[in-house]
């Protein structure tokens with residue numbers, strides 16, 4: 001039953017994405033970049049915002065005591081830090097959660113790791129006097145049994161004022177409301193399914209655990225942090241907020257990577273793993289990412305999976321998403337006939353990698369070709385109906401557990417001859433006891449395709465922002 005509930009929620013997540021992709025609204029924020037394509041003027045604003053944001057972060061960092069600032073000294077330039085990452089399946093959510101400590105003294109939270117957004121926010125609890133007027137259609141952020149950030153208890157919380165350039169120019173999701181110049185900068189961060197998170201932004205420090213011979217704690221300062229006072233979607237109840245891993249001037253990923261080797265990596269455990277199966281989100285060099293060149297000195301070089309490398313396009317129009325150059329998809333060794341435009345941003349297509357999307361979404365021509373090829377290979381199994389999946393199979397066949405071998409091999413071919421060969425369970429997924437479904441979603445065409453977190457599972461992914469490269473390799477994510 002848990003399996004079924006999860007599957008339905010996963011679909012809800014993907015459906016929300018699809019619904020969002022078609023219903024464009026000018027007020028929507030960064031979650032879907034195609035919105036930004038519609039308004040060229042805002043693109044320029046955005047590029048400018050990014051630079052101002054960077055400048056802001058840099059100057060903010062300088063004002064604070066240098067000696068304790070993480071990554072500010074030459075010796076720590078090559079340092080790394082890691083944060084525990086787990087599947088959120090135990091809550092019924094198709095997301096991965098990261099443990100994050102913010103404020104001084106540090107307050108611990110569990111946030112959704114999302115490469116598709118650029119605002120990091122936590123649910124906030126404010127003294128009653130400081131609360132925004134109640135809106136009965138919204139859930140107050142502190143209504144659940146979960147944790148909430150208390151900005152008043154943090155020495156390092158600094159509200160961003162609504163009259164500041166940061167608020168008016170650098171945060172595309174900030175609201176125009178500004179009763180007095182000293183009032184806090186308010187946001188309305190819209191996700192495309194219509195859900196929203198509202199609150200005020202400030203800067204904060206996060207506590208990180210530096211990797212090394214002995215673990216050392218450090219502060220990462222000047223982070224842009226949203227203090228969410230209300231949100232609309234029940235899916236936000238499972239976590240304490242969102243950690244932004246998108247590529248933008250204000251995201252946590254950009255901020256942390258700029259101080260730690262210009263890169264970050266994560267390994268996603270099987271999405272159905274229990275909550276104690278922990279992997280890591282790492283900033284800086286990750287020794288687990290093997291070199292693309294086989295090391296002759298390594299005695300088991302033949303056995304160790306080598307990382308594949310493909311360009312990370314980082315197209316400005318796609319921000320804050322990570323777009324990649326997909327060349328082809330093959331099923332059972334056969335390359336599928338898919339119009340090249342589907343993979344091409346210039347032609348109305350394009351492909352992004354998103355940790356915050358569960359099921360992979362393929363634009364219609366690609367989806368049709370892939371499900372036709374997969375279903376042809378699975379034609380020997382009895383079909384069952386399981387809304388809203390299109391192709392589901394009764395896997396309780398005489399071959400029983402061995403049926404896993406019947407999943408045809410699918411490979412995703414990226415530029416640079418980088419081939420992703422996900423395990424069968426990543427695209428023919430367990431939807432209910434004894435039932436497997438082709439776990440892909442059809443996206444509109446023209447439109448972007450999204451490689452979701454289930455297709456990314458059991459792989460280590462390194463986003464080398466500095467060198468604009470994406471590396472990935474098979475991994476059980478056990479270290």
Ligand SMILES: *[C@@H]1O[C@H](CO)[C@@H](O)[C@H](O)[C@H]1NC(C)=O
Pocket residue numbers: 135136137138
């Ligand atoms: C409350 O929120 C809804 C939906 O988000 C919005 O349409 C409405 O205008 C808000 N009402 C008030 C009084 O702010």
Ligand SMILES: *[C@@H]1O[C@H](CO)[C@@H](O)[C@H](O)[C@H]1NC(C)=O
Pocket residue numbers: 274276277278
């Ligand atoms: C998780 O917990 C279960 C039982 O509670 C245990 O059997 C299993 O070994 C644990 N897994 C990990 C990765 O610690």
Ligand SMILES: *[C@@H]1O[C@H](CO)[C@@H](O)[C@H](O)[C@H]1NC(C)=O
Pocket residue numbers: 384394395396434435
């Ligand atoms: C799958 O097939 C088995 C054996 O024929 C049957 O007992 C079971 O009810 C079927 N499951 C579904 C979900 O249709």
